[in-house]
Amino acid sequence: MRGMRIAVCLACVLRAHLAPAQSITTEAAITSGVTTDNEASVVGTQLRAFGEVGPEIRYYAEAAWAASSDPASGAFGAAYPYGNRVQMIELYAERVFEPLGKLVAVRGGRFRPPFGIYNASDHAYVGFLRAPLVRYDSNFALSNTFLEQGAAVAVGAPWLTLATSVGRPGDVGAVARQPGLDTVVRAQGSGGNFIVGVSHIRTPPSLTGSFVHGRTRFTGLDLRWMRDGIHLRGEWITGQPFDRTTTTGWYADAIVHRVAMGPVTAVARIERLDYDTNPPFDLHKRRQTLGARIRVREGLSAQVNVLHQTGQSDLYGPVALDIGVTYSVRMPPH
Numbered sequence: 001m002r003g004m005r006i007a008v009c010l011a012c013v014l015r016a017h018l019a020p021a022q023s024i025t026t027e028a029a030i031t032s033g034v035t036t037d038n039e040a041s042v043v044g045t046q047l048r049a050f051g052e053v054g055p056e057i058r059y060y061a062e063a064a065w066a067a068s069s070d071p072a073s074g075a076f077g078a079a080y081p082y083g084n085r086v087q088m089i090e091l092y093a094e095r096v097f098e099p100l101g102k103l104v105a106v107r108g109g110r111f112r113p114p115f116g117i118y119n120a121s122d123h124a125y126v127g128f129l130r131a132p133l134v135r136y137d138s139n140f141a142l143s144n145t146f147l148e149q150g151a152a153v154a155v156g157a158p159w160l161t162l163a164t165s166v167g168r169p170g171d172v173g174a175v176a177r178q179p180g181l182d183t184v185v186r187a188q189g190s191g192g193n194f195i196v197g198v199s200h201i202r203t204p205p206s207l208t209g210s211f212v213h214g215r216t217r218f219t220g221l222d223l224r225w226m227r228d229g230i231h232l233r234g235e236w237i238t239g240q241p242f243d244r245t246t247t248t249g250w251y252a253d254a255i256v257h258r259v260a261m262g263p264v265t266a267v268a269r270i271e272r273l274d275y276d277t278n279p280p281f282d283l284h285k286r287r288q289t290l291g292a293r294i295r296v297r298e299g300l301s302a303q304v305n306v307l308h309q310t311g312q313s314d315l316y317g318p319v320a321l322d323i324g325v326t327y328s329v330r331m332p333p334h
Contacts, residue, residue, distance in 0.1 A: 023051035025333040031066075033076050033129065033303075033324030037316045040070035042082055042324075046089075046124075051333060056096065062089040062120070071174065074138075075322050078131050079124035081145045081173045089120075089147070089172060103161075107152040110170055113184045114152060114163050115142065115199040116222045116235045126255060127267035127293035129305045129322040132235070133285050134249035137175035137206070140241040140275040140283065141249060142218060145173030148182065161188045169204060177216070180204035195224040205242040214243030231255040241275075249273035263295040267305075285311035291322075300327050 027048045034041045044066030052058050068075075068082035081087065092109030112118050123131060123144055130136070137143035150167020163186045169177035182203030189196055199220045205212055218239030225232045234252035241247055251271035257264075268290050275283035291305035305322040 023333045024049055025051055026331045027328060029125070029326055029328040031076070031324055031326045033322065035073065035075040035129075035320055035322045037073050037075055037320045037322075038070045040068055040073045040075055042066065042068040042076045044076070044080060044082065046080060053093070057093055058096075059093045061091045063087065064089050073316070074130050074136050075320070076129050076324060077136065077144070077173075078128055079120040079144050083172070083174070087172045101157075103154075103156060103158075105154040107154075107165075108150070110147055110149050111152065111165075112144075113146055113148045113182075113201060114154075114165055114186050115184050115201050115218075116186075116197065116220045116237070117224070117233060118144075120144075125293070125301070125303070125326055125328075127265050127291055127303055127305075128253070128269060128289065129291070129303055129324050130289070130307070132251040132269070133271050133273040133287060134235060134237050134247075134251060137173040139247070139249075139273055139285070140245065141237060141247045141273065142201075142220075143171070143173050143175060143206075146171050146177070148184070152184075159190055162186070163188070171206075175206045177206045178204040178208065193225050193227045197222045207242060212242045214240070216241050218247075229256060229258040245275065245277040247273070247275045265293040267291045267293065283311065285309070299329055301325070 029046045032043045044064065046062065046064045048062045050060045063086060064080045065086045066080055066082040067084035071082060076082065088110065090111050092107050092111045094105060094107040097104040112120065131144045133139055134141045135144045137145055147170040148165055148167040149170040150165060152163060152165035154161055154163040156162055165184045167182060168179065169182060171177055184199065184201045186197060186199040201218050203216045205216045218237050220235055220237040222235045223233065232254055234250060236250040238248040249272055251269055254268045256266045271287050273285045287307060287309040289305050289307045291303065294302045296302055303324045307320045309318060309320065
């Protein structure tokens with residue numbers, strides 16, 4: 001009930017600010033779940049509003065509230081933080097031009113950094129309830145709750161796009177980067193059933209202390225293949241969270257939804273992360289996930305994941321079961 005009340009309040013706020021827009025579509029999603037990891041439970045609400053201001057400018061706004069009985073758990077952290085407070089996740093405007101037959105998109109505001117497979121829709125509600133190890137904020141790598149406050153430009157054609165962003169960190173997760181300038185560059189190409197991308201980020205580190213020097217720098221390669229209801233994808237990253245340390249990791253996903261499967265989408269993931277520094281503080285994690293997303297009825301879905309994990313904290317066992325239920329509703333544009 002608390003999540004529903006917050007959703008209604010957020011909708012009123014966003015509608016008040018976006019009332020002059022020519023079109024507005026709003027979505028609300030409410031999620032609750034439990035995991036055997038320390039018997040944690042969560043509840044969360046996300047609200048999105050998007051549309052157009054005139055024929056060429058698009059906007060997107062997303063706010064979230066979520067709480068967990070065990071904030072240290074990685075369960076249900078696929079794309080949103082569980083800080084028990086209302087937070088603005090993304091808020092930006094974008095204009096698209098087509099000079100000389102090329103596509104140019106200019107974005108300004110608050111948005112997810114364009115590194116790898118980064119959109120919220122790529123990670124939330126597709127069947128996985130946890131972020132990949134290389135995108136979980138306590139693993140000395142990237143985080144799905146990194147946000148940029150600045151501007152981004154993408155230039156290209158349908159088969160090749162070059163993008164860059166410049167801004168300051170506006171992170172919302174438990175681990176936030178220090179203030180400073182950060183940049184992301186990305187190249188993405190597509191052909192047939194394949195999409196391949198190369199990304200690089202240079203940003204302030206998230207850790208503080210006398211031992212933290214230098215900047216966070218990561219380079220990543222991502223690959224996607226889709227055909228006949230089968231979606232294979234993955235990312236590999238390497239770099240440093242700060243000087244004299246290195247983090248290398250990868251994950252590979254299979255997402256399968258064939259007509260014969262009815263309301264069920266099957267998911268599977270294998271992944272690995274290695275953080276190397278002074279031996280007492282090294283971190284080496286492995287995880288395998290099997291699961292499914294089940295559409296119960298219009299707007300209502302359940303997600304179930306079974307995980308085997310090694311190299312985790314002593315607080316959590318090697319096997320975990322995560323179960324989440326999401327109800328979403330969309331109000332048509334007007």
